[in-house]
Amino acid sequence: xxxxxxxxxxxxAAALNSFSDTAREAGLQPAQVSTAIKRLEQTxxxxxxxxxxxxxxxxxxGETWLPYxxxxxxxxxxxxxxxxxxxxxxxxxxxxxxxxxxxxxMLLTVFQAFRREHPALHLKILFSDQVTDVFKDPVxxxxxxxxxxxxxxxxxxxxxxNRRVVVAAPAYLERFGEPKSISExxxxxxxxxxxxxxxxxxxxxxxxxxxxHVAVKSAMMSxxxxxxxxxxxxxxxxxxxxxxxxxxxxxxxxxxxxxxxYQGDSVPLNMICPHxxxxxxxxxxxxxxxxxxxxxxxxxxxxx
Numbered sequence: 001x002x003x004x005x006x007x008x009x010x011x012x013a014a015a016l017n018s019f020s021d022t023a024r025e026a027g028l029q030p031a032q033v034s035t036a037i038k039r040l041e042q043t044x045x046x047x048x049x050x051x052x053x054x055x056x057x058x059x060x061x062g063e064t065w066l067p068y069x070x071x072x073x074x075x076x077x078x079x080x081x082x083x084x085x086x087x088x089x090x091x092x093x094x095x096x097x098x099x100x101x102x103x104x105x106m107l108l109t110v111f112q113a114f115r116r117e118h119p120a121l122h123l124k125i126l127f128s129d130q131v132t133d134v135f136k137d138p139v140x141x142x143x144x145x146x147x148x149x150x151x152x153x154x155x156x157x158x159x160x161x162n163r164r165v166v167v168a169a170p171a172y173l174e175r176f177g178e179p180k181s182i183s184e185x186x187x188x189x190x191x192x193x194x195x196x197x198x199x200x201x202x203x204x205x206x207x208x209x210x211x212x213h214v215a216v217k218s219a220m221m222s223x224x225x226x227x228x229x230x231x232x233x234x235x236x237x238x239x240x241x242x243x244x245x246x247x248x249x250x251x252x253x254x255x256x257x258x259x260x261x262y263q264g265d266s267v268p269l270n271m272i273c274p275h276x277x278x279x280x281x282x283x284x285x286x287x288x289x290x291x292x293x294x295x296x297x298x299x300x301x302x303x304x
Contacts, residue, residue, distance in 0.1 A: 164264030171235035189219030
């Protein structure tokens with residue numbers, strides 16, 4: 001007879017390609033995961049994984065059976081949601097992946113309010129600027145900037161009109177002056193962002209239908225978007241940031257928009273979900289709460 005725990009561990013091991021990582025995630029010992037997989041293989045009378053000292057991969061039989069295992073777990077989860085009392089239908093654990101800057105400075109307050117409204121819900125929030133794989137990583141939903149070109153997952157729009165803006169602290173502008181043209185901008189100290197080894201030091205700015213790629217001079221660089229924001233506020237240079245990330249700083253005077261006549265590139269924000277079946281009541285309500293906040297901030301974005 002199949003054990004639900006064994007089935008769950010199999011699906012996670014297939015995603016993580018590691019018994020050790022699966023055990024760490026589940027709070028178990030690696031030997032317990034290995035035993036669970038062996039027990040499942042004995043029940044099915046097939047080998048699910050090809051194991052070696054350095055690698056773990058699914059066998060052809062494991063590859064064939066994996067989607068059925070995932071479907072079975074999703075069906076059980078959907079059934080669980082259906083039998084919850086209507087008065088407290090938002091419950092369980094919701095695992096969320098968010099970009100570091102956006103998560104700390106805008107989304108975290110929304111999550112706190114949502115949790116207070118639904119006390120039976122437990123949130124697990126993972127902050128990272130790395131693009132989360134919603135199929136393999138242990139998350140239910142992810143917040144992601146950019147257009148959705150991948151039809152394999154569901155993308156719920158949050159801020160379709162969001163774009164980047166050029167910003168600097170008043171203290172920096174007092175010391176070095178405010179650039180009034182693209183050529184002047186290129187001479188200033190820029191705070192640049194790096195992701196997976198790529199440095200984003202060419203800023204896209206548009207005016208009257210003409211697009212300019214400005215090669216900026218990097219004074220400081222970081223792979224953490226929140227660090228770039230903090231450096232900008234400290235007056236270390238000029239930054240090119242998503243409006244959602246810096247809207248509060250601009251509105252409260254910590255940062256000022258530079259070259260407001262230009263438009264930065266479009267960076268729509270979406271909530272990503274692996275499958276439409278996972279659009280639970282909890283996910284839909286959280287989407288609504290975040291979208292309400294995004295609508296307020298988008299309305300404050302200067303229009304040129």
